[in-house]
Amino acid sequence: MTRVREVYYWDYGVDFGLSGFAGRLVARTGLRLDEGVTLALAGVVAEDDDVRLGHDVRLLLDSALPDEVLHAVWLAAVRRRFDPVAEGTDIRAWLRRVAEVCPPRVLERDPYEVASLDEVRPVLPEDELRTAVTAEIEPVAAGLARAVAVPDVVPALLRVVREADADLGLRLFLRVAKSYSVAIGKDEYDRLMALGDRLTFPWQVVSEGLEVRWPPVDPGRRDLGIGRFGAQMLAAAFRGTDWRHEGTVRENILRVIDNDYGDVPGSYAAVLLEDVRRLLDSALSDAELAVLWRAVSRRVRVTGEDEFDADVRAWLERVAGECREHLATVDPGYVPYVSPARTEATESVLREVREAMRTDVPEVPEVPEMAEVRAVAGVLEDVVTAVDPDLGFRLFLQLLGTYEVPVTDARRTRYRELAERFGYSPEHIDDTLPAPED
Numbered sequence: 001m002t003r004v005r006e007v008y009y010w011d012y013g014v015d016f017g018l019s020g021f022a023g024r025l026v027a028r029t030g031l032r033l034d035e036g037v038t039l040a041l042a043g044v045v046a047e048d049d050d051v052r053l054g055h056d057v058r059l060l061l062d063s064a065l066p067d068e069v070l071h072a073v074w075l076a077a078v079r080r081r082f083d084p085v086a087e088g089t090d091i092r093a094w095l096r097r098v099a100e101v102c103p104p105r106v107l108e109r110d111p112y113e114v115a116s117l118d119e120v121r122p123v124l125p126e127d128e129l130r131t132a133v134t135a136e137i138e139p140v141a142a143g144l145a146r147a148v149a150v151p152d153v154v155p156a157l158l159r160v161v162r163e164a165d166a167d168l169g170l171r172l173f174l175r176v177a178k179s180y181s182v183a184i185g186k187d188e189y190d191r192l193m194a195l196g197d198r199l200t201f202p203w204q205v206v207s208e209g210l211e212v213r214w215p216p217v218d219p220g221r222r223d224l225g226i227g228r229f230g231a232q233m234l235a236a237a238f239r240g241t242d243w244r245h246e247g248t249v250r251e252n253i254l255r256v257i258d259n260d261y262g263d264v265p266g267s268y269a270a271v272l273l274e275d276v277r278r279l280l281d282s283a284l285s286d287a288e289l290a291v292l293w294r295a296v297s298r299r300v301r302v303t304g305e306d307e308f309d310a311d312v313r314a315w316l317e318r319v320a321g322e323c324r325e326h327l328a329t330v331d332p333g334y335v336p337y338v339s340p341a342r343t344e345a346t347e348s349v350l351r352e353v354r355e356a357m358r359t360d361v362p363e364v365p366e367v368p369e370m371a372e373v374r375a376v377a378g379v380l381e382d383v384v385t386a387v388d389p390d391l392g393f394r395l396f397l398q399l400l401g402t403y404e405v406p407v408t409d410a411r412r413t414r415y416r417e418l419a420e421r422f423g424y425s426p427e428h429i430d431d432t433l434p435a436p437e438d
Contacts, residue, residue, distance in 0.1 A: 017052035054102030220339030227431030
């Protein structure tokens, strides 16, 4: 059976439905939770266009699950913050009251929305989803049983998955794990994130509040999830005067380093700090650092109040300081270090830099500012040969992308091969370079 599934990220920015409501109850401080307060909160959720809360509750009510299963799942999801049975109401009667304040409702959509949603609507057979969710719950069953102060919570969650709805069962499993801080391994986390993506969950449904056993921060990692990273992403964030549209200088730095969606917390700060330290500790002069930074960020002609980086060395030191501060917050035990340079690819990167700067390639039209691109060629070569070819390659790609320099299919193929050698994510080249012309 394949159900018609919602595109959740279209309507929700955080956890939603019964799992999101349970999260609100767990996080609530102040007034004691009783039936009246809890029902009032459910009504507020429904009025905020969370139509899924009522739908989730009705899925449980329409199932053949016994009361003890429904009671166990409810208690675990809300961390026993409110127990309707202890207040004298049986669990099904309680769920019916929740359903009454969340009447069935369909969000109104215009034809454009409907067509857009149909293009990305997940197609995932229920049997396949049940198998996938069960496979994620069973490995952490022992940890759930130890941590969760509700007897038989694992069998109850598995019955929701198999007998009511696997989508809801997955979200309730995640909520229980979060409520009781049950640790999840990195591999399990990656699979849960992938499953959430298939179901179009907002990333918060899986990631926010989940206790993950992360591996150590590694500044040498290159397979980061969003493509660009490090000095390359810093240059993209501060391109010309565009950065002003995204906030203050510090806010833009934080956008680059606080970007650990799906990755080990602190990863983006660590790789940027490594890039900056390589540049600052190199034999490059202040003038060469300035030429390099101004070119890759396309800030060659920027003057006046936008010239926060007039002293490029001081600017890079400022960035390094923000990275260290962020790392001290997310991973206090981490001691920054610089990973070994990837020198085996030096000659390959150097050939690509020189090839791109040639003037005798008529099949590749030049951009008007090609002189600005070629002006940094010598410094780029020094970065490749004397600092780190990996960093030099990424800054080279950023330079081409920033100035929208046309790249032939043959060169793009070679860049992909180099990116693979360095261990970049598959999205790296497409995220950096302009799309090829049709």
